[in-house]
Amino acid sequence: MQPEPEPINILSKLNQEQIRPDNRMRFDFDEFKNNFTKIDNRLIVPLTCLVMAIAYFMMMLSFNASRMEIWGQADNILYWVGMVGMYLPVLLILLFGKPNKREIIILIVLLGLLLYMTKIAYSPAALRFVDEQQQWRSAFNAFDANSLFLPNPILEISPFYPGLQNGVISIAGAAHVPVDVAGMIFIGVVRVMLTLALFLIYDEVTNDAQVAGLASLVYMTNPGYLVFNSYLVYQSLALPAIAVTIAAMMRWSTAPLNYRPGLMFVAITSILVTIMTHHVSSYMLILYLVAFTAVMWVLRNAEQIKWLNTFIHWIGRIFIGWKKEDELEITRTRDGDIYMWLTGLTLVTILMWSIFVAVLTINYLAPQFTGIINEFRIFLEPELASELAEETIIRYDENGEILEFETLALPLHETVIGIGTIVVTVFGVLIGVRQALRRWNLQADLFALVVVAGGFYFFVALRFVSQRGGELLSRTWAFTYIAMALFLTMLILAIWQRQRLKWLLRPAVIVVFCLFMGGNIAIGWPPFWGRLPGPYQPGAFDRSIDHVALETTYWVRDNMPRNSKFAADFAMHHMLGGYSVQSPVYGIYDLFVTPLIGQYQQAVADIAQVDYILVDMRITTGISPVNFYYAPWEYGVYPVGEPIQEQWLTKFEGIPEYDRIYDNGLYIIYDIRGRRGIYD
């Protein structure tokens, strides 16, 4: 029989440590900690908040310096100082201080909000990112027509997942603000919900607010947290809904019986929100539910089924240090049937939603999965390559080798830190799992989180075997990281508590945390070339949308018939489909990356029924960091790494039937309807 676990407050052990006489010449952390907490306990947290706000202001300075191009590389340095200035005070308070639960919640909610407002400050005047325009269009359509499920020309699947739209238009309607402002506010609201729900999850597992706060802080370092999951995209809502579901499910085991119906109500409503909001997120929710159900079943049957008992014993002996004669001690299991029912209900609802509402989902997602399968088939039978090339969107160079899509490489120091971060994550989670199991033994919730963290390794493996693996890994990272953050926290605490080389390890923990934060930002979105706002860049997503681009977008909205068919570059395609309320045709690079409009190009325009062409004349002034300007599949059509040639864009002038209807020197719009069908 395992001994009763001791009280869990890990950090309380630090108070018992004695100062070693031979270490007096070195920086003493316990003394620092004591002085730190002597300032005035009641003012430490408010002062920390103030420091974070000043760091945020510094970041705003770096943003404006970058926009004005006045400080050279100094704006980058200021950005990182600001970023460290927001994260580090929270880490120090949680490691050295003695904040109470309320203060911990204040700190992590403030940090979550400040990080979200960093994204807002990047583009406070408008939504500029492509995915945001897609979601804006769905919300605008619904609000404008007072009806859901209206077609969205730039993301067909989006109207069939109206969760995000409903949240946004509720603010637009009830608070009387424009739809894009409503979107920014709504994501801020659900960011607070996510932070609180994560804290509840970690607090429930660890029963220690300080560790829960640390785990929440570590979660905020994940690559998608700062920007991608702050965008007005559907997983920015689905992720908090999943977190609330997990928090309510975990609370189930420790809650009084009369609370259980209420917790189940919270869990079910949040599950419905997830299903109505995002397809991939609802599949990740299934991963969580299946993990919980399976763990409950395994742990509850472990005492009856011999091989299971032996298996768990082996795990215990390897990870927890059990002895052979120890018996199983499983804590906080609960009625597995409820979880099975919940999982079943979720599966059936997802299926019903996909069949009766979001019928496009299968068509939308199938290419991703069949693409991975086809890549695997080609790996096994290379002769299938040409047969499957079109389906897998693989291009070949003149030597018959696969043309690897390449974007601008990270600077060396960011590459090193980024790879280091991934290595630390991959091995750190494993060590953290061991530490967590040693501390909390076979606690059911913890075991379920171990299973979910295992999902991360699956997606990492997929990253190396499939071209689509990188996209899948980055999309799912935010979900699996809920579990991983806890284990990375355990790793931090394990190092922090070591007595040997304490003088070296403790500062190392702080430095490594900062590098870890920086590494995750380096490998996350946006890449280094778009991390700070700034002047126009060709083929660079939101960095291609400056003031003039926005004004042109608004001009189209005010002067052109709605839902006209436009052809444009990638960035303006989404702005036209969004703010301009048009129906742009995606990916017709054939009209642009060619010196003439011949029969083929006209046929392409005719088949797509293009009415207007919007030409960005500045696109010729530089090289796209992602190596495409109109659509990813133009890659390799012209020499990679070369800019768009000016004569490719001025060629439209020579065609009498192409009316030039708008010109601001940077953007030109042609009405090409006069030439439609000329070759028929």
Added chain:
Amino acid sequence: MTNRRLDQILIFIYTLIAAGFSLTSLSSSPLTPVIVVPYLFLIPGLSVVNNLFYDQELPFYERFTYGMGVSVAIVVLGGLLLHAFGLGFRAPAWMLLTCVIVFINLFLTNIRRSKNIIREQYRMPNISIAQMSIYLLTVVIVILGLWFSYIGDTYQRVTYSEIWVEIDEDNVNEIVVNVGNHELQTMDYIVQVRVNRTPIITQEINGLGNNEIWETTFQLPEPSVFGEILRVDLYRQDNPDEIYREVHYQRERNNDDS
């Protein structure tokens, strides 16, 4: 007034205030989003959570989190209901949906609480003036930072002028020419209308201010040749030899689409 009813009374009052700001002439006030957003994403869910966990034992931060979760669910799932019943997505529909939920749950919670002996849980947090001042300063700095970034984002750095023509498809002899000045200075332009290569109208635009639009209607002669090209060129008066901006179009076509 006992502590156990305080939260219910506050929810009731806040609901009335939010409804007032959302549905009356106060809706144009800048305070409306400040009042209504917290209402939408906290109050309906909190009233449901208070009903579900009526004994007030659940810690406040947990109540708050579940309250937000349920509020978001009410808005998301309620949106489907509004769509199904054709109530639209304007303020009255959202306020009707949320107020009904709030009032029903307030009523049920009061019944359940009055039938049970419950502990008084809610206590105002003890915050000193010094703490409050520092928190306030924090908020001010953050808002200033955001405002500063907004100024930087909206500050116009690229200058340009624009021209476009509005064409009445039923009357090919009349066009409306628009010129926009975004050069960050007052500009003098010349507009010249040409048919094929022959100038037919020339007009000066003097003293067009920054961010101003100049608009005028030109009467054109009847088309002399089928499919002739009409050009409208914009010159800067300080460089009258070089076309600065231009638009052109074919006046008549035999294509129905055009």
